[in-house]
Amino acid sequence: MSNRQAAIQRITRIITAEYPGVKVEYFGSTLTGLLLPTSDIDVVAVVSGPGGPAAWLRGCYVAMQRHNADVKCSELVTKTKVPLLKFVDVATGMNLDLSYASMHHYNQPQGVANSSWIISAISRYPLLPKLVTVVKEYLRRRSLHEVYRGGVSSYVVTLMTISFFQHQATGDNLGRLLLRFLQYYGTEFDFDKQAIIVTGNGAIISKSDMRRKLGFREISLSLSIQDPVESGRDAAAPSHRGMDAAKRAFREAHDALQRAVDRSTQTGDTVSFLEVIFDYFKHSRHLRYF
Structure with missing residues (x-):
């Protein structure tokens, strides 16, 4: 049994x-397989009783203190759209994020439904996991991977990558795909005026059309993505604080890689894209794609 399964x-x-009667499900990168060794485990408690997310998670925080030999609560995050209880599994050291879903309002928790949709997308774009993994690791190293700290969610990164495969990706050279991804989102895509749709064959539309034709009332001031599962929701809205920093990070990574490619062309030396943007990775078995 793996550490993740044990946790x-x-x-x-x-x-x-x-809480007898509560159903516990996991979702996110643990379910889709788009994970890093350091990825948190996303867990949702499907609750049928009274009370909302913040109140229930506060009660859960207190209850967890009775099990501090097994789990250590590290943080209760309630001032976000999706409140979280963050804790660590003592035996494995794995980090877990616990969220709440009401059994009365959902046939399937949003995160689980989103993860199922992503799994179906992976079958259409087999190179998706490798590119997502590198982009996620790059954002993690720039401290741009946690939404509640002003970063970009893994879900949004994955939807951006799916849109990239739908409209921009050519060939199967992963190094070139990474360079093009960074160029596209770092310098070309108009975060202020354009919006992403990933259902079907995908589309890039104007934000005005997103309001007028799709009936969106609230659209992020930065990147906007129609949620493929909940079509009236802007999936990128919770990540809006981190998008400007992510765009700058993509542009900087692209510029560094392009300079390395240009030098390689002149000198004939081999260039490792991962070493350029991470300054290591010869030892990483998870990211030996480039």
Whole structure:
């Protein structure tokens, strides 16, 4: 059994012991496979009783103190669109993010439904996992990977990458795909005026059309993406604080890679794209794609 599986089983046992009738599901990168060794485990508790997310998670925070030999609560994040209880599985050191879903309002929690949609997209774009993995790691190293700290969610990164494969990607050279991805989102895509649709064959539309034709009332001031599962929701809205920084990071990475490619062309030396943007990676078995 892997550390992730053990941690999931342990938190499921603890939550269901404290709250009989609550259903525990995991989603995100653990379900889709688009994960890094450091990726948190996303867990949702599907609750049928009274109370909203913040109140229930506060109660759960108190209940978890009775199990501090197994889990250590690190942070309760309530001033966000999706409140979270962050904790660590003691035995494995794995970080987990626990969120809340009401059994009365959802047939399937949003995160789980989103993850299922992503899995179907992977079958259409087989190079998607490798490119997403590198982009996620790059943002993590720039401290732009946690939404509640002003970063960009893994879900948004994945949807951006799917749109890239729908409209920009050519060939199967992963190095060239990475360079083109960074150029596209770092210098070409108009975050202020354009919006992304990934359902079907995908589309790039204006934000005015997103309002007028799709009926969006609230659209992010930065990147906007129609959620493929909940079509009336802007999936990128929670990440709006991090998009300007992410765009700058993509542009800087592209410029660094392009300079390295130009030098390589002149000297004939081999260039490692990963070493250029991460300054390491010869030892990383997870990112030996480029």
